[in-house]
Amino acid sequence: MPKKHSSHIHISLCCLLFLLPLGCSLFPSKNTKSHSEESAITQGSEPAMITQTPVIIPKEDLASSKDNFQDTTTTVKVQNPLCDVSCLADNVIARQTRHNHRKKKPISYNKSSSQEYISTETPFQLPRGVWISSVNSSVYDSQEEMKHGLTKIEKLGANGIFPVIWNKQDFYFNSQTVTNNLGEGFIKFTDEGDDILETITSLAKTEGLTVYPSIESGLKAVLHQDGDPTLSQLGEIVTNREDWLVLNRQGEILKMCHFDVCFGYLNLLQPDVRMLLLNLVTELVSDYNIDGVLFDDHFSYPAYSVGCDPLIEKNPELKSRFASWQELNSRLSDLEGCRLFSNKIRQEAIVSFFKEAKKITATHGKKLILSPAGIPSWSKNEWLQDWQLMVEKNYLDGVIMQVFRDITYRFMANSPELHNIDKHIPLGVVILLGLKDQHYFAYGERIYRQTRTALEIGKSPSYYYHEMIDIPVEGYSQDYRNYWIQQTKNELSQ
Numbered sequence: 084m085p086k087k088h089s090s091h092i093h094i095s096l097c098c099l100l101f102l103l104p105l106g107c108s109l110f111p112s113k114n115t116k117s118h119s120e121e122s123a124i125t126q127g128s129e130p131a132m133i134t135q136t137p138v139i140i141p142k143e144d145l146a147s148s149k150d151n152f153q154d155t156t157t158t159v160k161v162q163n164p165l166c167d168v169s170c171l172a173d174n175v176i177a178r179q180t181r182h183n184h185r186k187k188k189p190i191s192y193n194k195s196s197s198q199e200y201i202s203t204e205t206p207f208q209l210p211r212g213v214w215i216s217s218v219n220s221s222v223y224d225s226q227e228e229m230k231h232g233l234t235k236i237e238k239l240g241a242n243g244i245f246p247v248i249w250n251k252q253d254f255y256f257n258s259q260t261v262t263n264n265l266g267e268g269f270i271k272f273t274d275e276g277d278d279i280l281e282t283i284t285s286l287a288k289t290e291g292l293t294v295y296p297s298i299e300s301g302l303k304a305v306l307h308q309d310g311d312p313t314l315s316q317l318g319e320i321v322t323n324r325e326d327w328l329v330l331n332r333q334g335e336i337l338k339m340c341h342f343d344v345c346f347g348y349l350n351l352l353q354p355d356v357r358m359l360l361l362n363l364v365t366e367l368v369s370d371y372n373i374d375g376v377l378f379d380d381h382f383s384y385p386a387y388s389v390g391c392d393p394l395i396e397k398n399p400e401l402k403s404r405f406a407s408w409q410e411l412n413s414r415l416s417d418l419e420g421c422r423l424f425s426n427k428i429r430q431e432a433i434v435s436f437f438k439e440a441k442k443i444t445a446t447h448g449k450k451l452i453l454s455p456a457g458i459p460s461w462s463k464n465e466w467l468q469d470w471q472l473m474v475e476k477n478y479l480d481g482v483i484m485q486v487f488r489d490i491t492y493r494f495m496a497n498s499p500e501l502h503n504i505d506k507h508i509p510l511g512v513v514i515l516l517g518l519k520d521q522h523y524f525a526y527g528e529r530i531y532r533q534t535r536t537a538l539e540i541g542k543s544p545s546y547y548y549h550e551m552i553d554i555p556v557e558g559y560s561q562d563y564r565n566y567w568i569q570q571t572k573n574e575l576s577q
Contacts, residue, residue, distance in 0.1 A: 206509075207450060207480050207481060207508070207509060208509060208543070209452070209481045209483060209509045209510075209511040209543040209545075210241075210242055210243025210293045210295065210374075210543070210545070211240075211241050211242050211243060211543055211544055211545060211575055212241055212242070212243035212244055212245050212293070212295065212483075212545045212546070213236045213239065213241045213243075213244055213245065213545065213546045213547075213548065213549050213552070214244075214245045214246075214247065214297065214545075214546070214547045214548040214549065215232060215236075215244050215245065215246040215247065215283070215548065215549045216247045216250070216299075216548050216549070216550070217247070217250070217253075217255070218250075218548070218550070219550060220232070220549075220550045222549065222550070223255055223271070223273065223279050223283075224273060224274050225273050225274050225275060226273065226275070226277070226282060226286070229282060229283050229286050230286060232549050232550075233283075233286060233287060233290055233292070235549055235550075235552045235553055236292070236549055236552065237290065238552060238553060238565075238568055238569075238572065239546065239552050239568060239571060239572055239575070240571065240572030240573075240574075240575040240576055241292070241545075241546065241575070242291070242292060242293065242575075243292055243293035243294070243295065243374075243545075244283070244287050244292055244293075244294055244295070244549075245295050245296070245297040245377050245545070246279075246280065246283050246284075246294065246296055246297065247296075247297045247299045248279075248280050248296040248297065248298065248299075248367075249298050249299060249300045249363075250299050250300055251300065251305045251308065251344070252269060252304075252305050252308075252315055252316060252317035252318075253269065253271050254269050254270050254271065255271050255279040255280055256270070256278060256279060256280035256281070256296070256367070256371070257270055257272070257278040257280075257281070258270060258363065258366055259366070260359065260362045260363050260366050261363070264355075264359050264362075265317065265320055266320065268316060269316070269317065280296060280367075280371055280373075281371060284371055284372055284373060285372070288372065293374040294372075294373045294374055295373065295374055295375045295376060295377045295450070295452060296367055296371070296373055296376055296377065297377045297378075297379065297454075298363065298364075298376065298377070298378055298382075299379060299381060300381060301378060301379065301380075301381030301382035301383070302348050302349045302351065302381065302382050302383065302384065303346040303347070303348060303349070303381055304317055304318065304321045304328070304346065304347050304348070304349055305317055305318060305344060305345070305346055306318035306321075306322065306336075306338060306345045306346060306347045307340070307343075307344070307345040308343060308344050308345075309343050309344075310343040318347070321347065321349065322336065322347070324355070326350055326352075326353045326393060326394055326397075327349060327350055327353055327355070327356055328347040328348060328349065328350055329347075329348045329349075329350050329384060329389050329390075329392065329429075330389070330390045330391070330392070330393070331388055331389065331390050332388070332389075332390040332422065333390065334390060334391070337385075337388055337389055337390070339385070339388070348384055348385075348389070350392070350394070351429065351432040351433060351436060352392060352394050352398075352401075352428065352429065352432055353394065357432075357436065360436065361436070361439055361440065361443065364376055364440050364443050364444065365443050368443060368444050368447040368449045369447055373449065374449060374450060375444060375449040375450030375451060375452060375480065376440070376444060376449065376450075376451055376452070377452045377453070377454060377483075378437075378440075378451075378452075378453050378454070379453070379454040379455070379456070379485075380454065380455050380456035380457075380462070380466065380468065380485065382433065382436075382453075382468065383433065383462070383466035383467055383468040384426075384429055384466065384467045385465075385466065386426055386464060386465055386466060386467050387465075389422070389425065389426065389429070390422050390425070391418060391421035391422050391425050392421075392425040392428070392429070395421060395424070395425065395428075401428065404424075404428075405420075405421065405424050408420070408424050408427075409424075426467055429467050430463065430467040430468075430469055433467060433468055433469065434469055434472055434473055434476070434478070437451070437453070437473050437478040437479065438473075438476065438478045440478075441477070441478045441479065441480075444480075450480040450481065451478075451479055451480050452479065452480060452481045452482070452483060453470055453473065453479050453481075453482050453483075454482070454483045454484070454485055454513060455468060455470050455482065455484060455485070456484075456485045458500050458501060459471030459500045459501075459504075460500060470482065471500065471504070474504055474507045474508055475507065477507075477508075479508060480508060480509075481508055481509045481510075481511065482504065482508060482509070482510050482511070483510075483511040483512065483513055483543075483545050484510065484511070484512050484513065485512075485513045485547075486512040486513055486514060486515075486533070487513070487515040487547075505541070505542075509543065510542060511537075511542050511543035511544065511545055512533075512537050512542045512543075512544055512545070513544075513545050513546065513547055514530060514533045514534060514537070514544050514545070514546050514547075515546075515547055516530060516546050516547060516548060516551035516552055517551030517554060518551075524551065524554060524555070524556040524557070525551070525556075526556050526559070526567075527555070527556075527559070527563060527564045527565075527566065527567025527568060527571075528567050530546075530567060530568070530571055531567045531570045531571045531574065534571045534574050534575065535574050538574060538575075538577075544575075552568060553565065553568065
């Protein structure tokens with residue numbers, strides 16, 4: 084029997100998250116607040132009039148029980164991560180031994196070999212994709228389980244998949260980059276010993292689906308899990324490497340703990356960290372028959388929690404920049420000034436990373452997609468992810484905003500920040516099918532209405548996540564669920 088995968092779930096795809104923010108401001112509402120710890124979640128098929136104030140629903144703030152969805156004005160505070168998964172198998176070493184004959188040559192990202200990309204192709208169309216995750220699912224256990232998962236997706240009528248290939252400390256592809264840089268024991272295989280990404284990509288292509296692996300963990304590294312106070316295998320490695328993790332305001336390693344999982348944040352200013360992540364992108368687009376790579380809101384930092392980066396003192400260029408910056412901001416204390424300057428250069432580092440990642444994907448004829456959890460200003464100010472600048476600089480091929488809300492009247496707020504985005508690149512939305520661990524199940528009719536609304540305003544809909552496609556809401560029949568999923572498929576096929 085394939086093993087079932089459990090999660091200590093925490094959207095964010097968006098998805099997919101404790102996590103970073105999963106919600107999005109595409110659904111404005113009155114008397115709601117945007118904050119990384121609070122969100123107002125509305126319910127009902129008929130929403131109130133749209134205001135001009137955008138609403139952000141962070142991924143970690145989705146309610147952990149259906150009781151939180153009873154009142155349209157209730158503010159809830161939750162911490163469930165969406166994207167925690169447990170190991171796909173116990174005997175990893177045995178599986179790796181069986182794969183020794185398939186080991187790949189080491190991947191090395193060569194910056195000088197990448198060229199600036201100027202597209203001469205026809206306009207890129209975002210996939211109408213579905214996230215595939217092992218959260219509470221045995222989908223990665225075997226070929227048969229994968230086929231069963233793809234059958235669910237066929238019911239919905241999607242034309243692409245976003246298989247999660249890095250979650251917590253599990254990597255679901257046979258990555259030589261991971262083995263060379265982090266060591267043995269992180270790569271997960273099917274029960275037959277096959278490469279998970281290679282297998283599901285082959286099956287998906289047979290069904291005519293596009294494939295965009297989702298690097299869901301982003302800049303997060305699990306330090307503790309399952310309530311164990313000792314460091315995880317990955318946590319021990321990254322903790323013992325100098326400057327690999329960002330620090331909090333007290334100068335200690337920043338930890339974000341939710342339920343039984345604690346995460347740290349990889350320091351993108353550290354050259355080895357940056358190279359590791361770029362090499363992962365290179366390996367994916369060069370070794371697998373995929374259509375592109377997807378990052379989400381987890382490739383970010385909590386702006387108000389991170390502290391001063393010690394690399395500023397160690398790097399002469401950064402130290403010189405900081406001295407000049409201090410002169411212009413002399414009213415700030417040295418510690419607060421260093422913290423704010425650190426956030427500035429972290430924000431720059433994220434943008435710069437996507438610049439290089441775009442060169443890599445474009446060189447191999449692949450696409451680079453980002454699935455953020457909020458409007459540009461919120462993502463930038465709260466999480467240091469300046470995706471509007473990435474769009475303007477042509478560092479992304481598409482954006483799929485996470486729209487994890489209940490109301491269906493509009494997907495777009497009167498936000499000037501969003502009006503011009505799809506003039507640069509395609510802009511889509513993510514519709515929430517449900518969160519199994521949080522006992523939140525989207526009504527079939529709501530999924531249909533949101534899909535129809537997205538199509539009417541020209542926004543390609545995608546869905547989180549596959550396991551929830553055919554699970555009915557409590558009190559509703561399976562036939563009711565199947566009917567609205569079929570109606571959704573009909574809309575997508577027109």
